[in-house]
């Protein structure tokens with residue numbers, strides 16, 4: 001039997017960086033079609049800001065193994081909609097996930113395949129259990145980077161397809177200075 005070596009790393013709690021992790025950068029241009037206000041999207045695209053960065057420590061896609069990753073989700077809005085991660089189902093849809101809030105303010109939108117949505121506010125110390133079959137997207141509702149850790153089965157995979165096409169049934173917006181979770185006018189089943 002060949003054993004893997006254990007890993008111990010310190011997350012920089014101010015920046016979200018995991019030393020030695022694989023870094024992924026998602027700019028606004030990689031989120032084409034995701035936001036409701038196309039005019040605001042195209043205007044902001046001139047600068048193509050970084051929306052989020054992921055620092056991932058991933059294993060081979062084997063049953064029983066675990067990946068972990070921090071995400072640094074920057075503050076910002078496209079029109080009224082707060083910056084968010086793409087959001088996905090797992091390719092192996094029955095795989096669950098745990099999120100842990102590290103810094104900043106935000107929340108998670110979760111959704112069943114039938115389109116039932118839930119919103120869970122998150123801050124430092126919040127643990128969110130993402131049950132099997134629920135799509136998940138995080139949203140930064142604050143004015144500083146929202147940083148969190150995700151732990152997920154190594155064989156879960158990412159299925160971006162239906163969220164990229166249809167979005168979530170709820171959107172998270174700012175209206176009169178307040179954070180509101182409202183029905184997505186473009187949502188269709």
Ligand SMILES: O=P(O)(O)OC[C@H]1O[C@](O)(CO)[C@@H](O)[C@@H]1O
Nearest residue numbers: 054069070071085086087088150
């Ligand atoms: O994969 P998305 O939807 O872009 O969101 C990024 C975050 O979600 C994860 O895919 C985990 O669910 C992580 O890699 C990262 O923390």
Ligand SMILES: [Fe+2]
Nearest residue numbers: 090097136152
């Ligand atoms: Fe996930």
